[in-house]
Amino acid sequence: MYPSAYKRGVNQYANVHNESGLADASPHYLIQMLMDGFLTRVNAAKGAMVRSDMELKGIYISRAVAIIGGLNEAIDLEKGGEIAVNLSQLYSYITTRLLQASCENDESMLDEVASLMREIKGAWDAIKN
Numbered sequence: 001m002y003p004s005a006y007k008r009g010v011n012q013y014a015n016v017h018n019e020s021g022l023a024d025a026s027p028h029y030l031i032q033m034l035m036d037g038f039l040t041r042v043n044a045a046k047g048a049m050v051r052s053d054m055e056l057k058g059i060y061i062s063r064a065v066a067i068i069g070g071l072n073e074a075i076d077l078e079k080g081g082e083i084a085v086n087l088s089q090l091y092s093y094i095t096t097r098l099l100q101a102s103c104e105n106d107e108s109m110l111d112e113v114a115s116l117m118r119e120i121k122g123a124w125d126a127i128k129n
Contacts, residue, residue, distance in 0.1 A: 027074075028124075028127065031071065031074065031124060032121070032124060032125065034067050034070055034071055035071070035117060035120065035121040035124065036121075037063075037067055038064050038067040038068065038071075038117055039114055039117055039118065039121075041060045041061075041063045041064040041067065042060070042061075042064050042098075042110050042113060042114045042117070043114065044056075044060040045057050045060035045061045045064065045101075045102075045110060046107055046110045046111075048060060049101075049105055049107055049110070050107070057102065057105075058102060061098050061099075061101070061102045064098055064113075065095055065098050065099070068091050068094055068095050068098070069095070071091060072088055072091040072092070075087055075088050075091075087120070090116065090120070093116075094113045094116055094117070097109050097112060097113050098110075098113055101113070
């Protein structure tokens with residue numbers, strides 16, 4: 001099998017596996033997956049930044065911003081009270097820092113948002129599902 005055909009087959013298998021896993025996933029687990037995806041994209045953006053691959057950096061930062069948007073939309077401000085408001089404000093801050101990191105090619109800003117997300121994720125992971 002040619003490498004490109006093999007890679008395409010692996011990607012198709014992964015998509016089927018991911019889609020079937022998502023159908024049965026709890027909302028709690030879906031949020032965990034988004035947080036993991038965010039961290040993966042920020043790390044990939046940092047790698048692209050180090051390699052001066054500005055196109056790929058932009059793609060990964062855009063995807064990270066989209067994930068933050070999804071996480072922010074999932075917040076129930078009415079039921080969540082002050083904690084929900086604070087989390088929404090933190091997500092807005094993370095979005096701003098991601099965009100600044102992209103404009104300024106500043107790896108330390110990417111490290112900062114990754115650290116913030118790891119803290120949020122740690123608290124989320126501690127919640128019993």
